Amino acid sequence: MKEATLRKPVAVATDHRAIPYERPSSRRRLLRRLWRERFIYLLLLPGVLYFLIFRYVPMFGILLAFKDYSPFLGIQDSPWVGLENFRRIFADPEVWTVLRNTLYISFLQIGFAFPIPILLALMLNEVRRESYKRVIQSIVYLPHFVSWVVVIGIATLFLRSEGVLNNALGQLFGMAPVPFLINPYWFAPLVVLEVVWKEAGWGTVIFLAALAGIDPQLYEAALLDGASRLQRIRDITLPGLRPTIVILLILRLGSVLDNGFEQIFLMLNTFTMHVGNVLDTYVYFKGIQDGDYSFATAVGVLKGVIGLILIVGANRLAKRYGDEGLF
């Protein structure tokens, strides 16, 4: 495209003496431009190399999905098998279980972990004493910066059979220990609970920024009209938050096949594997642990493509309903 715009003035030149110089001069102009911008390319070099090697070369790794990769033969010499790996995906009941787990956990997260930061931001927004607000914010933002190992570590220490909570329940009410960590029924709720603990506070930051952008005059006018607090929230604050909520929901829906690999990998154990194994962890177990590289790549590629379609689709949907969308 750039080349075309460079050539255009030459193509419309009527002076026939210019024609022999046409190509060299446009090429020379490009070369001169490249030379003039050489220091910019120098600055670009590390970053471009990074993106090529670690972000785009792996995209060729997609080819693995169409081969029967064997580490002894290497990527080049492993035989092509066409869509065999994808056929295996659809024939494998385990994949469907994993997909169901993924979607179930994701929708549980969207249902509970998504609205809580909005509520919390609304509450923080109603606090007029700045110092109080800051103290609360400092505390609720903190867990976001703690590692998942620490979060699951804390959950383990509190919830295991001989853990803090079971000790307390036992001593206060004489209850038998509840096996929170190995009971499959607790797995998804715990995932959500941990996400809420870690991210609910941090999640408010973006909503608070949006709330700060709402015109204060709207509130003053509403007060003059005698609107109550709840009416102000319903008619001014929530509509003001709408675009932010829509954009974040798009992002979340676009990544409905991701549900926090790090967290779930740490939470899984033999007892919860059948309800907690999600697409990301499945790819890891199949590929890295079982060495079924091609199959795991095929699962990963399928997930990537569906994710791409979802996010582009959700974005288009948001635009159709009059919101700004993401891109």
Added chain:
Amino acid sequence: MLKYASRGERIGDAFNYVVLALIAAAMFFPFFYITMISFSSLADFLRSDVIFWPQQWVLDAYRYIFQSHAFRQSLQISIFITIGGTLVNLAFTSTMAYALTRPHFGRRALLLGVIFSMLFSPGLIPSYMVVKELGLINSLWALILPGAISPFNLIVMRQFFLSIPDEVTEAALLDGANEVQIFWKIILPLSKPALAAFALFYAVGHWNSYFSAILYLNDPAKWPIQVVLRQIVILNQPNAALGDTQFMLEHQPPPQTIQMAAIIVATLPILLVYPFLQKHFAKGVMIGSVK
């Protein structure tokens, strides 16, 4: 500015304050409790009560984990990865972010390429293969290079560089400076506070990361703190993780106190930088939200 419309709203306000305080308390409680237990003695446990406050403050658990060579080593590795990794992050991200603010051939394609890499990823296995083909398995570089640039941070940093007035650069160009000199001598010094913020975020990411280590490092002697912490607490194998000598096994404080002390030590660096993070992050997120 805003006045209370009614007594009902005042009650609503009080309710709001109390509920927020309860939420904050619930979020803070695990940190508080774990700190307390980590300082408790065996006697506290033998009382078999719910402990909220150690009767007797002891450092046994901390002394114990710091006696472990494996634990100290994992801390050193984490410190190395955090510092080295953050420097690589800053060098790679800032040079590319600045270059992408300057007009040049192919800029649109590069920006599109960056954005596409955020929307589509071929998954774990191809990335793993690349690291393997580069011979980085079992090398600490495998924890640093594959994440050298976060596309999101790159775009936010570019947005920040764009906010620096063009005149600064143009004037220097007229004075005969080249883009590298401008970047190094003008742009970077102007951006110190912003770079500090990015550094903090990258550093927290490195300190907290564990999965690349599990993926790429087979040698336990190279494990960073989070992987060792996982073994101590989540897999509940403090002895295996800490590689005890006979002496350590015989003089072991209660395992819970060891596990909680390990959590505190692994979290302490985050707590230390937290005030600085807080100063920066609201701004950072807001820059990011202005797509």
